[in-house]
Amino acid sequence: MRAELLERYQALPLPTTKDEHWRFTDLRGFDPDAWSAEVVEQAEVASLVDLDVAxxxxxxxxxxxxxxxxxxxxxxxxEPLTEDHPLVGSLVRPDDKFRAHNAAVWQHGLLVHVGEGVVVEKPLYLRVSSAAPGGSLHWRVLVVAEPGSRFTLVQELTSADEELETYVNGVVEVVVRDGAKAEIVDLQRLSRKAWLFASFHARVERDAELDWVEGGFGSAKGKVWIQNDLAGRGATSRVTGAYFADGTQHLDYDTYQLHAAPDTTSDFAFKGALRDSAATVWRGMIRVEEGAQKTNAYQENRNLLLSKTATANSIPGLEILANDVRCTHGATLSQVDREQLFYLMARGLPRAEAERLIVRGFFQDVLDRIDLEPVRDALGATLEARIPEA
Incomplete structure (x- = not known):
């Protein structure tokens, strides 16, 4: 199977800007085969969030x-994930260059399987850490929430050095069974020279709930896919994204809300702030299948530009095959309100501090969606810290 997947990976072309989903993300100069699989000693990296974990x-x-x-x-x-688990690859298919690459060469993975009716009071924590200069790291996570279970998984992506050049490729598959509730937190703060490609795909079954938090602060360029399948009547999913890009960073999020059953709800809200010459892309699609009546779906992307040279691209979309649904979307792009900035600075605040308050206010509604207080506080502090002192 690995040999077949490797052949598939080698046969698939590297995406170009002629491909619709890559129109604003240019991969010229990137060769996924040029990165080694070197093993190096890991340096200690402080966690972004302080948690008491199970x-x-x-x-x-x-x-x-x-x-x-x-x-x-x-x-x-x-426990460590093995490739013979029957659910490995059940959601994320090797249908593009990067997903096929992960499927062919991944070595290290984590299985999180929470049994029926089990409630895990404290979060489970995974750190994915890259440390090899010029190296590659392919990892995989499989999460299975059996009926009636409750738990939180926090995943943090880190680099050992802020100048580390690496290629990171990850897959996370989540199955939330009937009546279960799972909260997944993904905090990405890789090196500013790291390439990141990650596919997150969840299946949410009858009366189950998935709450996903996505925080993006690091990496140079790449793409993150997030897909939630509302596969059972009464399923609910909520995705909350907050990101900050500066310098020449290029962050790309591609989200997909698939409503395949009636009476399902999804709510995707992404907010980002940009400085310098940074660029972001957010592409969202809500698809409602023919039998998915009474669907309630929402998606939004709002960006705050902190410089005139930053660029944000938002591409919302709807594909609706049912006739009794409520589906809405919104996208906005704005600069810092000069009157707000003047008001704060006129009362003695330095410009940087005034901008921090404006950024905090911009993100407050998405931060309020995060139930886990240490994560909410850490995200807020990290967003504010990206504003330079002078």
Missing amino acids: ASATIDESGIQVSDVGRIPTGVRF
Whole structure:
């Protein structure tokens, strides 16, 4: 199977700006085969968020290490993922260059399986850490929430050095069974010279809930796909995204809300702030299948430009095959309100501090959507910290 997947990867072309989903993300000069699989000693990297966790794991070039599993309840599997698990590859298909690359060469992965009716009070934590200069890291996570279970998984992507040039390629597949509730937090703060390609795909079944938080602060360029399939009656998914790009960063988010069953709800809200010559892309699609009546779907992307040279592209979309639905979307692009800035500076605040307050106010409504207080506080502080002192 790996040999077949490798052949498929090699046969697939690298996307170009002629491909609709890559129209604003130019990969010229990037060769996924030019990166090594070197193993190096990991440096200690401080976590963005301070959590009291039930169990933790680290994935890096050397493998996966799992710890603290004695603190998790009976009925929870928090262990290395093997490629023979029947759900591996059930959601994320090798249908493009990067997903095929991950499927062909990934080595290190984590299985999070929460048994029926099990409630995990404290978060489960995974750190994915890249440390090899010129290296590549392909990882995979499979999350299965059995009926009636409740838990939170926090995944943090880090680099050992802010100037580290790496290629990071990840896949996360999430299955939320009937009546379960899962919260997934993904915090990305890779090196400003890292290439990131990640595919996150979830299937939410009858009366189940998925709450996904996406924080984007690092990487140089790449793309993140987020797809939620509302596959059972009464399924609900909510995705909250907050990102900040500066310098020459280029962040690209491609989201897909698939309503395949009636009485389902999805709510995707992404907000970003940009400085310098940074660029962002957000593409959102809501698709409602023919039998998915009473669908309630919403998507929005709002961007705040903190410089005249920053660029944000928003492409919302709807594909509706049912006739009794409520689907709405919105996208806005704005600069810092000069009157707000003048008002704050006239009261003695330095420009940088005034901009921090404006940025915090801009993001406040998406931060309020995050239930886990340490994550909410960490995201708010990180967003404000991106405003330079002078």
